Amino acid sequence: MKKSLSATLFFVLLHLVSSAYAHEQVSVDNAWVRSAPPGADVMAAYMILKNESEETRVLTKVSSSMFNRIEIHRTEMHEGIMKMIPQDSLPVPAGSSVTLEPGGLHLMLIGPKSVPKEGDEVDLNLKFSNGHSQRIKVPVRADNNKGGKMEEHGHH
């Protein structure tokens, strides 16, 4: 009983602290990692980065204990060919958001220590140029739809 009370208190405090910071940092919405076959060497993570502060925040580095290396990439189509263009950093302008999504910006997760399965979570550490860093837990999903297999792509 005591234990659960202190746990509740802890989370309330945590919540208060994190909401106090909410306007200072970049918030992460709708983050997910595309599930991959057990032998996969690479995976991709997608999310929406929202900057509610009054200055540009620049994502400079992403790391994870579960992958050897993480790169920021942008998929672009040139003359019908899909190219992956590595990005040194990813600026999120003040008061706006940047969407990482299939066929566009994404985090390329390279060399999984073991390939996480659908339903698992991937920990990511996002580092920004202002020295701030943020740990997030990202669910692994087959697709970015919550309603099952018969999805609809509504974002085009």
Add this chain to the structure above:
Amino acid sequence: MQYNYISSGPFKSILVVIAGIMLLALGIWLGKSYKSPVVKKADEFPSATILEVPVPLLQFSLSDHNGNLFTPDNLMRKWTFIFFGYTHCPDVCPTALVDMNNIYHNLAGTNELIEKTFGVGTQFLFITVDPERDTVSELKDYVPFFNEHFIGLTGEADMIDSIARPLGIAYRRVPGKYAAKDYLVDHSASILLIDPLGRMRAVFSPPHVPKMIAEDFRNIRGKYTEECCISGDEKTETVIFDYRKEKK
């Protein structure tokens, strides 16, 4: 003698003006009625580019992900979706395979994958553009993960090249940033549709909307299956023949 009469005096300038107007009208009419004879993007099939003259696949021999031979015979009497990609591809290929899986489920949901329309079935292929790394066993680990009915194909690099190029699929290696073996492959990300005579009939360019592609596929199949599989004749060739005859 009528010529001399018209080509002199005020008639001449009036005639030039009339001829000009007629030429302009002809130009507008031609411009409006002109359609590329080979490719058209019709409103009829919003997500597809239809090849009015289908492109035949050349003779080839590949290996499926179970090690079985796969030749043009395997394309006969089936509609075939093809995606060219590679397994070390983080974003585009898994996205396309998930899209193809959604197309599959859209069609399967209405029980349309079985051979009920003119006895013609439907299959989904993933052909690697990276045969050096994508061996039969790699493909076996990769392709069925997205859908157990999908077929992964690999083979000699020259063979894959000779299949891909005529279909407008281009690809090239990009060296890895840290290690040579970590190279990426830039490649076309279109989903191709092959008709039951083994000819490319339509191209679905990205971004892919599975529901729209499934709907277009239903309509394409409805329109072209009979033409290619019942009559057997090339209708488009007949059109070209008639056109030449008219010209004479």
